[in-house]
Amino acid sequence: MTTLRPPSVVITGIGLLTPAGRGVEANWERVLSAVSTSAADPTLGEAAWAMSCTVPHFDPRRELGPGKSWKVDRFAQLAVVAARDAVLDAGLDHKTWDGARVAVVLGNSLGGCTTYEAQQTVHADEGADLVSPLLVPMWMPNMVAGYVAIDIGARGPSMVTATACASGTTAIGTGRDLLRSGACDIAVVGGAESALSPTIMAGLARMGALSTRRDGSDTASRPFDISRDGFVAAEAAGILILERQNDAVARHARMYAAVTGYAATSDAHHVTAPRPDGASLTAAVRAAIRDAELTENDIAYVNAHGTSTPLNDKAESQALHQVFGDRTAVSSTKGVTGHALAAAGAIEAAFTALAIRDNTAPPTANLDIQDPAVEIDVISKTPRSLAIDSALSVSAGFGGHNAVIALSAI
Incomplete structure (x- = not known):
């Protein structure tokens, strides 16, 4: 009995919004430079761990419009823009594709915690009647996939994988399997996070997870070094477009690598x-x-x-x-x-x-x-x-x- 090999799955588009910049080449240049993006973060106070790596020059009003940007937490804002970039990079057009054959699988762990923290303060100081009716949809982790699917008209399977710091990798593997099963023809996969709220960061610091090198923040993130003392938290969105290789070849798409x-x-x-x-x-x-x-x-x-x-x-x-x-x-x-x-x-x-x-x-x-x-x-x-x-x-x-x-x- 002959066992059929599953179809090969390839990466045809990449969208990156990270502390290293926006887009493939800007990110790659910064990563190859080995110049850290870590800096002291005054929004977190003056503690020794109060530093972060943030996405530079990101203007959600310009990217999403003033009527929409305020309704979406930053983690989902980053994902929507990175997904648009990935679709463009893949040479696809979400206005003309068959949205029913497009899946969205994105990783997230902490949701819109900045929104939740702000609204908790409103609730405590001003009462329940002034809590935003958008609190729940802005906070829910699944909404990162929801907002992306809405924005690009993806009507196939959509979901969020939540395996903490492995979530983005889990999303890629899940998207690959959806393509192999025939459940979709295009999988928009990856992850997004923007959880740099004072309370979340304080919790990580109390666990001993964060570096305390604020005075030398540009050297605080030092993997595998003998003097490492913790990580520097970052925000980012990374979105990949996955397709079956035969489909990518048929439309003469550029392919970065096979999963x-x-x-x-x-x-x-x-x-x-x-x-x-x-x-x-x-x-x-x-x-x-x-x-x-x-x-x-x-x-x-x-x-x-x-x-x-x-x-x-x-x-x-x-x-x-x-x-x-x-x-x-x-x-x-x-x-x-x-x-x-x-x-x-x-x-x-x-x-x-x-x-x-x-x-x-x-x-x-x-x-x-x-x-x-x-x-x-x-x-x-x-x-x-x-x-x-x-x-x-x-x-x-x-x-x-x-x-x-x-x-x-x-």
Whole structure:
């Protein structure tokens, strides 16, 4: 009996709104420069952790119009604009496509927490009658997919994946599977997050997750460095357009890379801390490689989760070392962008596709002295020219969620 191989799925469009800028080339140039976007954030107060990485020069009134922008929380604003950019980059037109065959799968974890926090203050200070009737639709995490679907007329399946900081990667894998199943012809996938509210950041700080290098904020995000002390939170939206390769070829579309493998596992260990031995992440890495019908030796580059926290970087490096030893080049682009939480996996998948396109692995910013416990080949300071036929993008999230995608040259 012959088993039919599932159709190949490719990335045909990328939309990026991150602290590194807007668009593919602006982001890629900044990531390759290894110049951090982290800065002190006065909206968070004067605490040692009060810094962030924000999207520069974003004007929602100009992008969405004054009549709409105030009704949409910033995390969804970023997603809508990034989705428009991705559709344009793919050479598609949402005004003429068959919207019933377009799916939207986006990752988010914290929803419109800035809106919720502001309206909670209104409720406490001024009473229930003055709470905005838009509070719930502005806050709900699922609305990031809802607003994007409405904006581009996507009437196929739409959903939000919520696997914490693995959400964007989970969304890509889910979108790939929808395409393979025939449920859609185009999948708009990725993630968006803008959770830089004082209360959320204070909560992360109380957990010990955030760096306290505010006086040297441009070097605070330092993945795999011996002196790392936490991550710098970021906002971002990263949207990818996925199509079956045969469909992309038929319309002469530009293809960045193929999404050849996807896998997910759970640590089942702790609500926030990763398994110290990295065993479940190791399993996800190996499963993604198998799903792509590749071997460990085929993977030339890994875009690591690399948060700059002591626990994550050590556990992740152990997981990668178990699979690759020190043979495979690894870097974390969070040294430049900060940690965009649910959006991180999506923007890092885009960077991984660009690494394949250009045969160039991006560096890890602010890596001065690699932690001796990190026994992998981490690229630091400058990009590395490298023949990259296949690569991985690795994500992990609170709750023990692990997600890995494999991308390959076409």
